Amino acid sequence: MLEEVRRANRDDLVDGILVQLPLPPGYEPRRVFDSLDPLKDVDGLHPENVGRLLQDRPRFIPCTAAGILALLDAYGIPIVGANAAVLGRSEIVGKPVAALLTSRNATVTLCHSRSRDLAATCRRADILVVAIGKPGFVTRDFVREGAAVVDVGINRLTSLEEAPPALRESARLRAAIAEKGRALVGDVDFDGVSSLASSITPVPGGVGPLTIAMLLQNTVKAARLRRGK
């Protein structure tokens, strides 16, 4: 695996390298990311690129985080001066989104599974980004009226029993499980929250497609960077 990465690092025809997780057993993701040429690290996970992001001079912004900002901008959600809550502190989503929103002059609270008063903290947010990996975890109690809600969760359910009570009443969820035996749901109870939020991303079809677009954007940037353009 590391030999494969080194080969791609050296290959002048390769502009960007994306390491798709999860890796096969026996491989430490961090060692693989550390071995990437930082100039080809289009998912922005090499420590040098993570550091540059925190220093307000990003080279490659992790794709999902970049997609979330692109989405907020496309819909004209004000970021400067906004109170933002980011729920989940992963390296791929939560931390880079918090850094980006801070760079853009939002006041950011980074919450996680061990936070106290989680619903109350989220309820103060004008922008709520949820990436905690728990189906339907964010209910109406977490959302301020008029907030913009970005749901990054993608949870695969194969039965209604796996859903929390609030989600079980969703007609769409019931139909999907009855018809296909499975359903994709976000971390937010969409039906409950959507009447309260000013805007909210669906799952699937919300943040996901943006992630792919940002990956391509980063790859074009990588190609230009290596050619000094």
Added chain:
Amino acid sequence: MLEEVRRANRDDLVDGILVQLPLPPGYEPRRVFDSLDPLKDVDGLHPENVGRLLQDRPRFIPCTAAGILALLDAYGIPIVGANAAVLGRSEIVGKPVAALLTSRNATVTLCHSRSRDLAATCRRADILVVAIGKPGFVTRDFVREGAAVVDVGINRLTSLEEAPPALRESARLRAAIAEKGRALVGDVDFDGVSSLASSITPVPGGVGPLTIAMLLQNTVKAARLRRGK
């Protein structure tokens, strides 16, 4: 300057390199930090070290930030589950302190000069770290009863007129200016806040000495790392 750094990078007798700011005119601090050998960067400002900190595997923690955590630990201030507010988002203090408190399972709000509802946000904090560079900016209004307050500000005043109204009543400040024509004050109105906080650091003599101790600790770590110990 860059040649000087490269020489120190190569010199096997040099274990740690600290770039003292401000640099003479014409030098871009970032270019100088980027040119440091990351293994000798004892103030933790090379992007690779910044990235490693955000990835919860710090090599060198910026000294002031490390000192603040050491102080909280030495006085037994609970961090896990605490609500923390960090006022100021500098690369040397605010951002690394926020990252460290998040790593330790606090819920961190990173505030700055453009934050709305600044006093109310700070008032929710069990731990309040202030590094905003404004003498006496944080008054009683910003502090929850029983909070731990860490004042990172060091402001040099040469007259009472430079102090905000709340500070002008301070007997210590008046005495210092009358006797020596100058005084060092923090970002926190110590006299006003100290009766409300459970603990509070003085200026000078609070965080400052810890910064030096952490620098030595990082230098010892650097020496060991380079020798593979």
